[in-house]
Every structure is written in C-alpha cells, then in structure tokens.
Amino acid sequence: MSLPPGFLDELRNRTSIAQVVGRKVIWDNRKSNQAKGDMWAPCPFHQEKTASFHVEDRKGFYYCFGCHAKGDAISFVKETENVGFMEAVEILAREAGMPMPARDPQAQEKADRNAELAKVTEAAVAHFRLQLKTQAAAEARAYLERRGMDQATLDRFEFGFAPNARQGTFQALTGKGFAADQVIEAGLASKPDDGSAPYDAFRDRIMFPIRDARGRCIGFGGRAMDPNARAKYLNSRETPLFDKGRALYNHGPAREAAGKGQPLIVAEGYMDVIALAKAGFGAAVAPLGTAITEDQLRLLWRISDEPIVALDGDKAGLRAAMRLVDLALPLIESGKSLRFVILPEGQDPDDLLRAQGAPAMQALLDKAEPMVSLLWRREIEGQVFDSPERRSALDRRLQEAVKRITDPSLRRHYGDAIAELRRALFRPQRPQRGKGAWRGRGFAEAQAPLASTRTKAQALNGEALRISLILATCLRFPDLIDDFEDQLDRLNPSDPDHGQLAAHLLRSATRDPIALKDEISASSLAPALESLEATGHLRITPFLMGNGDPVRAAECLTEEFAKLTATRAIQDELAEATQDLGEVTDDEDRTLAFRLNEAVRGKHAALHPKGDDGSEQFGETAQARAAFHQLLSAAGQGKKHEK
Incomplete structure (x- = not known):
C-alpha cells in the first residue's frame, strides 16, 4: 500500500519518539535532559548496563553508540514489536489519532509531482531574489532599509520582489522550461475563468519564501508596496505543497536554535x-x-x-x-x-x-x-x-x-x-478585618502585644481545631457544602493547608464522600488531608466514624461557624482598641471597656448557646476589662482605671 504525500511527515510531527521509546527503556535521569528532549538509556537492542542509547526527541531519531542501531519512531516500533513497515505505521497512527488513508495506487505519482512542484517554487525564489536587485524594486529596497534590513538579513531570509507585471513571474518560470500547469499548481500564477492567459499571483510585493521543516520552499508570503492594496499581506493559496494551517514561518532554523x-x-x-x-x-x-x-x-x-x-x-x-x-x-x-x-x-x-x-x-x-x-x-x-x-x-x-x-x-x-x-x-488578610485600620506610629508599638494576645487566644479557643472540625464534617457530609457555601467561602484560615482544602471543597463537583476523599487523595492536597485525619481530637469525633447523622452534622457546622465568628469578633475589637492607646480619658476608657465587654458577651453566647448564670457573665466581663488593662500597660501608659 502506498501512502499519500505528507502522511509520514505528519505522523512523525505528531509522534514523540521519546514517548515511543520510553515504553521500552528506563531513562538515565542523570544523563538525560528532558527539557531539551535529549534522552539516554541502556540500549533495548543489546545487553548493556551503561546508557549508550541516545534519543533526540526534537529531531525524531535514535542512535546507539554501542551496537550502532539507528532510526526513527517507525523503525523503532518495527524492531521492538517485530512488525512490518505498514503495521508499524498503523500502530503509531492509531496512537496519534490519525486515520490510516485509503489505498491510493497513485500516491507515488503524487509524490513525484510534488517533487516537481518544489522545483518550481525553488526557481521562483531565485527569480524573486534577482528582481529585488532591479530598478523596479528601488522603492522596496528603500522600505527594507528603513526597517533596518541589512544585506546579511536579506540573504539569510531570502527576501525577494515580485514586479508589478501581469505575467512577469509566469513568463520567467515557463521560460526556464516549467510547464504552465506546474506554475499554476504551485500557486505562482492563476488562470482566469474566461480562459484567457494566466496572470501572476504576486505583483508589486516584497516576497518571503516559506519553507517546511525539511527546508523545502512550499509557498510564499508577499507584502504589498501599494498602501491601497486590498491585502497588505498575501500568502500562497492552498496547493499540494502548501497548507498554511500546518506550516510555520522560519520552522527549520527556529527548531535548530531551540535545540541549542x-x-x-x-x-x-x-x-x-x-x-x-x-x-x-x-x-x-x-x-x-x-x-x-x-x-x-x-x-x-x-x-x-x-x-x-x-x-x-x-x-x-x-x-x-x-x-x-x-x-x-x-x-x-x-x-x-x-x-x-x-x-x-x-x-x-x-x-x-x-x-x-x-x-x-x-x-x-x-x-x-x-x-x-x-x-x-x-x-x-x-x-x-x-x-x-x-x-x-x-x-x-x-x-x-x-x-x-x-x-x-x-x-x-x-x-x-x-x-x-x-x-x-x-478574601483580605485577617489583620485587615474590622472597621478600622492600623495607622500612625501606634502600629509598631501595638503589633507585638496584639500578636501575643492573639496567639494565646487562638491557643485557648482552638481556632485551628475548630476549622479542622468544620472541614472534617464537610468531608464526611459533602451534601452540606452547598448549604454552608458562603461561610466556607469566608473561612479565611491561617493554615494554608486548611485554605486549600476549603477551596477544593467549594470547587469540587462531587458530593459523594468516598469519591471526594479519593479525589483529594489523588491531588497535591493529599498530605493536607492526611494531616487533617491524623489530628487526635478529630479521630474520636463521630463525623469521621460510622454513618453519622446529617442533621446533627448540620447543627455542628452551624454552632462551629457561630463560635468562629464570635471569637474573631473579640480579636477584632482588641485590634481596634489598640489603635486608640495613647492619651486615654476615663470616658474613652469606659467606651473601650464597653465594646470589649459586648464582644465577649457575644462570644460567650456563641460558646454557650443555652445560657449561663450571671456570675459567669460577670466573669467574662472581668476578662474583657483585664484584657483592656493589659493592652494599656503594654502600650506604656501605666495608668490604673477603677470602675
């Protein structure tokens, strides 16, 4: 069976030889450079312990410095799978998602014709380069000079010029012995529908040859010199050689430079x-x-x-x-x-x-x-x-x-x-919560005692443990995630692992507890999940064991979110109170104490939703006032306020 022109090139372009060979060898990571596609391994064709088998993924070839085996992905599959050429092509085409072409007995004839078309385009390159040196191209040369194109650049990229003549290129190429049909099929001339003489496809344009990865000229791009031209840039039309959706300008030289x-x-x-x-x-x-x-x-x-x-x-x-x-x-x-x-x-x-x-x-x-x-x-x-x-x-x-x-x-x-x-x-950072903001020179002085107070408060109220319980409950009862979505969205934990777990819960589409756990275990959050499940207090909670009760779980989440909000509220009040530490009058003292007292009452109500007696409430008030006096002392005021 003959394959159509370009099929094997397309197959090689879509196939990574490193992936093909990688199924049969173990790469030497010390010697290989995966980023550059430069891979080494012990040779699969002869017994050895050293990595003498070399694969250049970008060039698509392999070579063994021991047994001198060499080839491309097709030959590798042939040798390792013990199959023929066409079967190897079929294996690689199936992996690359390319359907095998139907039998084409005229494929060789097409390949020969394309080789002839490539000769036409190469002759056109020479013709256009010659025309750039003529008087007709004076304006084009001046334009290129203004764009900073020196002679070395003009030669390197093979700049040319198509004169503003109806049949200049057509006559030049047919005069070199190419058939008119070949010039037309190569996209260099067009034939009018009325049957009149063919005319040039490119006129009064600076010409850029387009070459494929193998270096063949497959088409051209042309820039119009006339500012009123219908198209500033014009490419060759689709031809047996040229498919603009499957080609890149400067492909071959760029591949070589990238390899370096x-x-x-x-x-x-x-x-x-x-x-x-x-x-x-x-x-x-x-x-x-x-x-x-x-x-x-x-x-x-x-x-x-x-x-x-x-x-x-x-x-x-x-x-x-x-x-x-x-x-x-x-x-x-x-x-x-x-x-x-x-x-x-x-x-x-x-x-x-x-x-x-x-x-x-x-x-x-x-x-x-x-x-x-x-x-x-x-x-x-x-x-x-x-x-x-x-x-x-x-x-x-x-x-x-x-x-x-x-x-x-x-x-x-x-x-x-x-x-x-x-x-x-x-989600703003937690130190920015509250009605006020740090201001003036009080920030530096108040930051240390406030951080110490928060650390102690967090240790006492177990904020991290509370957030762990919330996350564990959501993991055990994912159906509740949607009900508490807003609270989870504002959770803003200090532990980054907790933050990523909460974000994953909100993002995940699954609400099956087993599937959700498997999903997290297979992700980069697996260590965070393991750490959460290893928390001693959580191992004994009923929400990580047995079937549990969804209603009780929902009540638990409601309570824990309320406790978290109340605890953070008193921290925010403490933060705002430190802003006013300075010349504090008795009236201001009473105002601040009242605010702290109310914050603690709210916290107490959340932590004890069923209520307690007055003495305990008084104890909470005393705690608030004690915290306030501690802040005054830390700020260097040294005043005693009797109430």
Whole structure:
C-alpha cells in the first residue's frame, strides 16, 4: 500500500519518539535532559548496563553508540514489536489519532509531482531574489532599509520582489522550461475563468519564501508596496505543497536554535520573526496570516515544551491570546503548555526591538505569564463582583474552562491555582478585618502585644481545631457544602493547608464522600488531608466514624461557624482598641471597656448557646476589662482605671 504525500511527515510531527521509546527503556535521569528532549538509556537492542542509547526527541531519531542501531519512531516500533513497515505505521497512527488513508495506487505519482512542484517554487525564489536587485524594486529596497534590513538579513531570509507585471513571474518560470500547469499548481500564477492567459499571483510585493521543516520552499508570503492594496499581506493559496494551517514561518532554523537552548517565541508576522532573529532570538516562528491552529500548536510543542507567545499590545493581540487559550486548554498536558508576553500597547516585537533593543525584549520574556494567568485575567477584567450572583457566575465560567483540560493531574493543579487567585481577590488578610485600620506610629508599638494576645487566644479557643472540625464534617457530609457555601467561602484560615482544602471543597463537583476523599487523595492536597485525619481530637469525633447523622452534622457546622465568628469578633475589637492607646480619658476608657465587654458577651453566647448564670457573665466581663488593662500597660501608659 502506498501512502499519500505528507502522511509520514505528519505522523512523525505528531509522534514523540521519546514517548515511543520510553515504553521500552528506563531513562538515565542523570544523563538525560528532558527539557531539551535529549534522552539516554541502556540500549533495548543489546545487553548493556551503561546508557549508550541516545534519543533526540526534537529531531525524531535514535542512535546507539554501542551496537550502532539507528532510526526513527517507525523503525523503532518495527524492531521492538517485530512488525512490518505498514503495521508499524498503523500502530503509531492509531496512537496519534490519525486515520490510516485509503489505498491510493497513485500516491507515488503524487509524490513525484510534488517533487516537481518544489522545483518550481525553488526557481521562483531565485527569480524573486534577482528582481529585488532591479530598478523596479528601488522603492522596496528603500522600505527594507528603513526597517533596518541589512544585506546579511536579506540573504539569510531570502527576501525577494515580485514586479508589478501581469505575467512577469509566469513568463520567467515557463521560460526556464516549467510547464504552465506546474506554475499554476504551485500557486505562482492563476488562470482566469474566461480562459484567457494566466496572470501572476504576486505583483508589486516584497516576497518571503516559506519553507517546511525539511527546508523545502512550499509557498510564499508577499507584502504589498501599494498602501491601497486590498491585502497588505498575501500568502500562497492552498496547493499540494502548501497548507498554511500546518506550516510555520522560519520552522527549520527556529527548531535548530531551540535545540541549542533558546526560547521558542511565537510572533504574529514575518517582520516580527526577522527582527527577533536579527536581535539574537533565533528560535522565532509565526503562523501564516491566520490564528494559530491545532496542528500548528502540535508543531510548536514538537520544538519546545513551553513556547512563549508574544502578541501585539492592542485589543486585537489580546483577543488573539484569548482565542489561543481556548484552543490550547483541551490540548495541554503535563510539561506541554504555553506562556504569554503581551507587549506594551501599540507595539509589536519589531517596534520594541527598534526602540529599546534586545534587553527590553529579554526582560519581557523573563516575565512571561503562564496560561492560567491569562485565563484568570480574561474572566475578571472589567468585572465587578459585588454580589453572590456575580461571584457564582465567575466560578461557573472558570469551572467550565478548567473542565476542558483532559489531563486529570493538570486539571487539579489549574483548579488549585485559580483557587489561590480567587482567594487573593475576594478574601483580605485577617489583620485587615474590622472597621478600622492600623495607622500612625501606634502600629509598631501595638503589633507585638496584639500578636501575643492573639496567639494565646487562638491557643485557648482552638481556632485551628475548630476549622479542622468544620472541614472534617464537610468531608464526611459533602451534601452540606452547598448549604454552608458562603461561610466556607469566608473561612479565611491561617493554615494554608486548611485554605486549600476549603477551596477544593467549594470547587469540587462531587458530593459523594468516598469519591471526594479519593479525589483529594489523588491531588497535591493529599498530605493536607492526611494531616487533617491524623489530628487526635478529630479521630474520636463521630463525623469521621460510622454513618453519622446529617442533621446533627448540620447543627455542628452551624454552632462551629457561630463560635468562629464570635471569637474573631473579640480579636477584632482588641485590634481596634489598640489603635486608640495613647492619651486615654476615663470616658474613652469606659467606651473601650464597653465594646470589649459586648464582644465577649457575644462570644460567650456563641460558646454557650443555652445560657449561663450571671456570675459567669460577670466573669467574662472581668476578662474583657483585664484584657483592656493589659493592652494599656503594654502600650506604656501605666495608668490604673477603677470602675
């Protein structure tokens, strides 16, 4: 069976030889460099203990320095699975999700014809380069000079020029012996519907040859010199050689530069790529006049695990970034993602490099944002979340986006990252709670005694233990999470493990206790769960043992949230009281004591909902006044206030 042209190239592009070989060997982690796809292992073809079997994932080949076995993914499957060539192709195609083509007895004929078309495009490259040196291209040369293109750059990227003539290119190529049909099929000329003479596809344009990963010229891009032209940039139409959704400008040189450690940069246009390469960023590519496609994403990941997408700092650039996020979410996996650089407004990489030079570009690349940051920015930018409904809508949008990630581990990590961002947006740090704010020089003096007071209070009231009990109850009775969603959302624990567990409970879609526990155990929160379950006090609670009672569990949560709120209230009153420590009059003393007394009464009511006798209430009042006097003494007032 003959395969159609390009099928094997596409299969190799979609297949990671490191993954194929990795099923048969154990990599030597000391010798391998996974980030660069440079992998070493003992050879699977002969017995050895040293790692002499070398795999270059980006180039798609393997070689053993011991037995000299070499080949690509297809030959590796042939040798290790003991199958023929076509069966090996079928195995890899099935793994890559590529349907095997139907029998095509004329495939070899098509391959031969494409080889002839490649000769036509190569002849066109030479023709366009020659035309750039003529008088007709004077304006084009002046434009390139204004853009900073020196002769070395012109030669490196094979700049050319298509004269403003109806049949200039067509006649030049047919004059070299190429058939008219070949020139038309290669996309260099078009034939009118009325049957008249063919005309050139590119006229009065600066020409950019487009080459595939193997270095063949498969098409062209042309920039119009006429400012009134219908299209500023024009690509070759689809041909047997050229599919713009499956090609990248500067593919081959960028792959080589990335293999030497340079970051892979994805820019928007030809001139951006050329400017980046000229400034020393050789691993730069661009899509061909369209938004990045799924096939182009896979090509990018074959070059680098984490390409950096550099987009113009305007609305169109931001929209392109957001479209790319949506495209990439179902495709990303562990170790395969994108980072983003949004340039200053109104600038592209070429503008930035000409204005500020390579260091400015490098500084932006060093601060490239992960994809989750762009996803978050899209959902919150320009939004006001001043109601539960708006917050809920944000959560729903983010959950829908994260659900599109197919890798379970990566999906959990995205959920954790978004939970952290959400917490930073909606939950202020606890020292900022209360009606007042720290102000003046009293902060430094009051901070130490207040921290000491809070530490003691927390040790007495067991805030961490109370939060542990709340989380454990929600884990045992997940159906209650929705009923207490608002309280959980404002839980704001000091322990980061507790905060992440609470965020996971709110985010999780499952309400089955066993499934929920398994979900957390399989995530990065497994140690936090183990620590929670190992808490001595919680091991004896009925909510972690047996079937339990959902009604009693709901009552427990209601009480514990009320106790937590009341305990924090007195801490906030103590914090506000310290702001006024200074010249305190007797009246102010009474006011502060009253506020502390009321806070403690509220705490007492929460801790003892059924009520106690008056002596105990008096004891709580005395506790409040004692705390107040302690604060005065710590502030250096040394006054005694008799009531």
